[in-house]
Amino acid sequence: MLELGIKPEEIPSPWEELDLSEISGTLMIVGSSDVGKSTFSRYLFKRLCSIYPRVAYLDGDMGQSTLGPPSTMTLAMAAKGDDTFPPRGPKWRAFVGSVSPVGNMLAVITCAARLLEAARKAEAQVVIHDTTGLVEPARGGIHLKLAKIDLLRPKVLFALQRYQELKTLLLPLRRRRRILVLEFSPSPAAQQRDTSVRKAHRAAQFAQYFTNSSQLRVNWTQFAVLPAPQFNLHRLVALEDADGFTIGLGIVEQIDRIYRQVILYTPVDKLDGVDVIRLGDLLVDPLTFEDRPLNA
Ligand SMILES: Nc1ncnc2c1ncn2[C@@H]1O[C@H](COP(=O)(O)OP(=O)(O)O)[C@@H](O)[C@H]1O
Ligand SMILES: [Mg+2]
Known part of the structure; x- marks a missing residue:
């Protein structure tokens, strides 16, 4: 299981002892940063692929993303009979517009809901939803997770905690009838x-995404620009289709406010199907691909 990122002998025994035969629907994986959420999610993906023909993976961590560029969430379906990770089936992407959920929670919830709807339409039998490490109550972590649980209605919550950092979140959830809470300790490894x-990981993910990009001229009066056409040099934007899914990302390279045009550095080569241009809250350097917040 090389794609797991860990060696087979590093798979914790509680993971291996998990009985997944009755597990289906939406599965949410929560925990603080670096407790092994993404590693565990990939492990679940592999195992569930041997049970179900239609497994979906929802990468909901727009900071340390695994399936797409930072600032986005990606849903990918396993190809039939293929447990390769990254999954090789159909994919949908949604743009959060920042690399942290703090200050962007409505976008986080909207994107996750939209992608989950795509999974339902694709008749996924199980959806593995990896999430961000924002769990601190003082930063809104509990409110975010609870709102997500209320809206997405996961059947199982896999909770990974080192100390008692998820205590406040888990206490009421353990008493709820329609959600099963399964708790694990992170692997010492x-x-x-x-x-x-983390910053370097994001830059590498952006660099990979923008390989084979070129300049694309966009007359922005032809599209809905959200939240408003306030372009900034190096601002990250998403070109979205009518269903709100991301066609591609772009970095603003030139702005012509008189003719209302921008030049985007993007792997997208034509504007067919574009309905919305959505402006993110971050700037990405098109040479180093390092990002920084727009309002730093
Ligand atoms: N069971 C494990 N054994 C060995 N290394 C692990 C294990 N789980 C996670 N890791 C390593 O720890 C780091 C953080 O794991 P990751 O799954 O990315 O955490 P999270 O998604 O919670 O931030 C990664 O380098 C990963 O390879
Ligand atoms: Mg992760």
């Missing part, structure tokens, strides 16, 4: 990554 490692 799970490694903490500091801010610079």
Whole structure:
């Protein structure tokens, strides 16, 4: 299981002992940063692919994303009979517009709901929803997780906690009838990554996404620009289709306010199907691909 990112002998025994035969529907994986959520999610994906023909993976961490560029969430379906990760089936993407849920929780909820709807339409039998590490009550983590649970109605919540950092969140959930809470301790081998490692991971993900990009001229009066056409140099934007899914991202390289045009650096080569241009809350350097908040 090389794609897991850990060696087979590093798979914790509580993971291996999990009985997944009765597990289906939406599964949400929660926990603080670096407790092994994404590793566990990939492990679940592999195992569930051997049970169900239609498994979906919803990468809901727009900061340390695994399936797409930072600032987005991606839903990917496993191809039939194929447990390869990243999944090789159909994909949908939604733009959160920032690399942290703090200050963007409505977008986080909207994107997750939209992608989950795509999974339902694709008749996924199980959806593995990996999430961000924002769980601190003081930063809105509990409100975010509870709102997500209320809206997305996961059948199972897999909770990974080191100390008691999920206590406040889990206490009421354990008493709820329609959700099963399964708790794990992180593997001692799970490694903490500091801010610079996280930043470098994002830059690498952006760099990979923008390979084979070129300049695309956009007359913005032809589209709905959300929230408003206030373009900034190097601002990250998304080109969205009529259903709100991301066609592609772009970095603003030139702005012509008289003719109301921008030049985007983007892997998208034509504007067919574009309905909305959505402006993100971050700037991405088109050479280094490092990001910084718009309002720093
Ligand atoms: N069971 C494990 N054994 C060894 N290393 C692990 C295990 N779980 C996670 N890791 C490592 O710890 C780091 C953080 O794990 P990750 O799954 O990305 O955490 P999270 O998604 O919660 O931030 C990664 O480098 C990962 O390879
Ligand atoms: Mg993760």
